[in-house]
Amino acid sequence: xxxxxxRAAARGIDRLHRRFAGCFGRQESRAxxxxxxxxxxxxxxxxxxxAIALExxxxxxxxxxxxxxxxxxxxxLTESPWDPADVQREIQATFAEELVPSAANGSMGVVGxxxxxSFVKRGSESAxxxxxxxxxxxxxxxxxxxxxxxGVTPDGCVALDxxxxxxxxxxxxxxxxxxxxxxxxxxxxxxxxxxxxSLRRVATNGHVHFDWVTxxxxxxxxxxxxxxxxxxxxxxxxxxxxxxxxxxVDPASQVPDYAGAGRPPSRAARDHVQSAKAIAEGxxxxxxxxxxxxxxxxxxxx
Numbered sequence: 001x002x003x004x005x006x007r008a009a010a011r012g013i014d015r016l017h018r019r020f021a022g023c024f025g026r027q028e029s030r031a032x033x034x035x036x037x038x039x040x041x042x043x044x045x046x047x048x049x050x051a052i053a054l055e056x057x058x059x060x061x062x063x064x065x066x067x068x069x070x071x072x073x074x075x076x077l078t079e080s081p082w083d084p085a086d087v088q089r090e091i092q093a094t095f096a097e098e099l100v101p102s103a104a105n106g107s108m109g110v111v112g113x114x115x116x117x118s119f120v121k122r123g124s125e126s127a128x129x130x131x132x133x134x135x136x137x138x139x140x141x142x143x144x145x146x147x148x149x150x151g152v153t154p155d156g157c158v159a160l161d162x163x164x165x166x167x168x169x170x171x172x173x174x175x176x177x178x179x180x181x182x183x184x185x186x187x188x189x190x191x192x193x194x195x196x197x198s199l200r201r202v203a204t205n206g207h208v209h210f211d212w213v214t215x216x217x218x219x220x221x222x223x224x225x226x227x228x229x230x231x232x233x234x235x236x237x238x239x240x241x242x243x244x245x246x247x248x249v250d251p252a253s254q255v256p257d258y259a260g261a262g263r264p265p266s267r268a269a270r271d272h273v274q275s276a277k278a279i280a281e282g283x284x285x286x287x288x289x290x291x292x293x294x295x296x297x298x299x300x301x302x
Contacts (some may be wrong), residue, residue, distance in 0.1 A: 013038055019094065019256045020260055023086040034078035048073050079183070092207040095151050095158045100208065102155035107291040109211025112160075112202075113150040114219055118143045127180040128166045147191055149198040151208055154295075159210060161198040165191050190224045199234065210234065217241050242277040 014272035016039055021030045040054025050070045057069035103110045118134040120143045127144070149161040169187045170176060189197065195215070202208050213236040219225055220238030229236050240246075247254075254268035275284075293301045 003193050013041060020087060020090050023090060024080070024082045028072075029076055029080050029082060032073055033082075035073060036076070040063075048223075049077065055226075088201075089205050089207070092160050092202060092205055095103070095160060096207040099153045099155050099158065103153045103211075106293075108217070108293060110209065111152040112199065112208075112210035112213040113131075113152055113157075114198075114213065114215035115150065116145055116147050116165075116191055116218070118145050125180070127182055128164050128170055130167050130169065132167065145191065147194040147198060149195070149202060151210075154293075163194045163198065165189075165194060166175055192225045195219060196225060196228050199229075200232070203232070212237055214238060231294070240276045242275065244276050245273050246276060246279065248272045248274055248279065274289055293294060 013034075017034050021033065024030045024033045035056045036052060038056045040047055043055060045051065053070040053073040054065055057065050057073060059065045059069065090155075102112055116135060118136045119140075119142055120134060120137065121129045122142065123129070124142075128155065129142060129144050131140055132140050133139075134143040134144060134145075136143075145165040147163055147165060148159055151158050151160045166182065166186065168188055170182070171186070176182075177184075199210075199213065213229065213234055215236075215238050217239040220240040221244055225235070226238070249260055249272045251268040254270075254272060256265045256269060258264040290302045295301070
């Protein structure tokens, strides 16, 4: 978002913060949450705790802001017992009230976008960091990886849920987990399993229903994820590699009839299996329908 738009949006921070203040319990924690929110929205340069506290916190008894305010803000983020899930639920409720109505007149409805993002790191102390694929750089790099679920409507989009991915070695390393305060009950979940968990958490909270879920081939090539979406009655439109194969009929209908001798057949004949490329090439122009995504500056975006 452009800087001028960020600053314009920041003028509504106090109104926005009032809605979320109750998630943080004590008055001191509510004040720290407002300082942090203002810092994320308005701070120039690096948005670390020290920079935010020194610029946006207020000193006590007319004393200048110093290290006490930095430590207090750090304690709010690491020690204060507020539950991030409460904040996330309120974000989803706000999205449902303020943005979802704009989808009523569109052809796509409310869309959930699954996407992973990487954060390059130099050290080895950040939770989940290791040399792994970094999508942002397009190569293997020392980084953290997180999964995000974005809600999209014609009037805007919001991050509705997110979770950091922890590789196997982090799950097994008690010392590193304790040092970085990884919750003890957390077990290994693949990136796609985390994405499915996010969808189910949002569904359980009950504020947002997705008409469609979309994602790239990293998710679309995962048959277990597709089966789970089918089981949840969630419509989806996921990218797939051109060479990936699909059944064009129900595989259960392709198991040969028992001939009466030997072991009954259990494996389906693959006469109706085609690659994604072959299926696409077999479609006729009349099989496609243009959908309006939103109004553009000069014409509709379809």
